[in-house]
Amino acid sequence: MAKKKQMLLIINPRSGREKIRLKLLDILDAYTGAGYQVQVHVTQKALDARNAVLKYGAKKDLIVCSGGDGTLNEVISGMMELAKPVSLGYIPAGSTNDFASSLRLPRQMMPAALNAVNGSPYAIDIGHFCEDRYFVYVAGFGAFTEVSYLTPQDKKNLLGHQAYILEGVKSLASIKSYSMKISCPEETLEGEFIYGMVTNTVSVGGFKGLVNQNVALNDGLFEVLLIRTPKTPLELSSIVTGLLLREEEKSDLVYKFKTNRLTIHTQEPVDWVLDGEFGGTRTDVVIQNLPQQILMLCPPAADTQKHAEKTENNENNC
Numbered sequence: 154m155a156k157k158k159q160m161l162l163i164i165n166p167r168s169g170r171e172k173i174r175l176k177l178l179d180i181l182d183a184y185t186g187a188g189y190q191v192q193v194h195v196t197q198k199a200l201d202a203r204n205a206v207l208k209y210g211a212k213k214d215l216i217v218c219s220g221g222d223g224t225l226n227e228v229i230s231g232m233m234e235l236a237k238p239v240s241l242g243y244i245p246a247g248s249t250n251d252f253a254s255s256l257r258l259p260r261q262m263m264p265a266a267l268n269a270v271n272g273s274p275y276a277i278d279i280g281h282f283c284e285d286r287y288f289v290y291v292a293g294f295g296a297f298t299e300v301s302y303l304t305p306q307d308k309k310n311l312l313g314h315q316a317y318i319l320e321g322v323k324s325l326a327s328i329k330s331y332s333m334k335i336s337c338p339e340e341t342l343e344g345e346f347i348y349g350m351v352t353n354t355v356s357v358g359g360f361k362g363l364v365n366q367n368v369a370l371n372d373g374l375f376e377v378l379l380i381r382t383p384k385t386p387l388e389l390s391s392i393v394t395g396l397l398l399r400e401e402e403k404s405d406l407v408y409k410f411k412t413n414r415l416t417i418h419t420q421e422p423v424d425w426v427l428d429g430e431f432g433g434t435r436t437d438v439v440i441q442n443l444p445q446q447i448l449m450l451c452p453p454a455a456d457t458q459k460h461a462e463k464t465e466n467n468e469n470n471c
């Protein structure tokens with residue numbers, strides 16, 4: 154008898170609106186029918202998904218993750234430590250699912266579950282953050298970035314994406330400015346900044362226009378967005394205009410560029426957010442793009458450069 158293919162299915166039962174609860178039997182049935190022996194790990198708390206990958210992942214043919222961006226981050230962080238590469242299927246089940254929309258994964262749970270075993274492998278870049286952390290699609294600091302992890306899970310489950318917007322409006326009153334030196338092979342910037350994000354995605358916080366650059370998830374490059382601290386109401390309105398500009402259009406307050414490596418030194422410690430979860434408080438940060446590290450199973454349309462989403466991204470300016 155042919156040896157069964159081994160799958161590790163990691164499920165965060167609390168992600169999003171807990172939709173997985175209604176579909177789990179159908180999903181297990183489909184995977185068993187497709188010839189997999191499925192080991193299910195239901196996460197109990199933070200870091201559980203990463204630890205399950207480290208403990209069981211190396212012996213599997215496929216890892217499937219059901220959860221939001223935070224759970225996906227944990228699974229990929231575990232996979233980056235495995236000695237042998239394993240493919241990854243993803244069932245987006247969070248409240249925002251930013252990265253899933255970049256990969257054009259099906260929005261419905263059952264089609265996404267089937268794609269997680271039948272999709273075409275697509276090698277995505279991964280971000281290495283300082284010594285010890287990874288991110289899949291965004292590392293950020295400053296205004297609003299803390300909204301994703303400070304929004305209580307119960308509120309996210311109740312209100313979904315609107316919960317972020319509500320918490321974001323609350324944080325408007327407390328925008329902080331940081332004195333920074335930001336260096337990458339292409340340029341060095343110094344001064345006061347209120348916001349920065351280093352991304353590998355077309356959507357952040359559910360907004361597609363924010364990155365506003367041509368994006369490929371496998372080109373070895375991040376898209377960077379940095380915003381200087383406005384000193385006058387006029388500068389504030391220039392920032393709004395600057396955010397709508399394309400990469401090649403220059404602004405003195407808003408910087409958009411691509412790079413594979415970035416170092417940031419700040420005088421006071423800054424809170425970072427990685428894929429919507431708390432990434433630590435740091436004065437020195439090194440961010441490195443590790444090209445094409447994880448094989449994700451995606452719909453064929455998400456294949457390589459077709460996926461760059463140039464048109465869609467530019468049409469969706471916020």
Ligand SMILES: Nc1ncnc2c1ncn2[C@@H]1O[C@H](COP(=O)(O)OP(=O)(O)OP(=O)(O)O)[C@@H](O)[C@H]1O
Nearest residue numbers: 168169196197199220221222223224247248249250
């Ligand atoms: N059983 C659990 N109960 C509560 N929290 C959990 C449990 N298992 C894992 N977690 C934590 O929940 C965090 C958030 O989950 P996740 O990001 O998947 O969902 P979400 O916040 O609803 O989605 P999104 O980030 O896409 O908005 C994970 O990073 C993990 O630390």
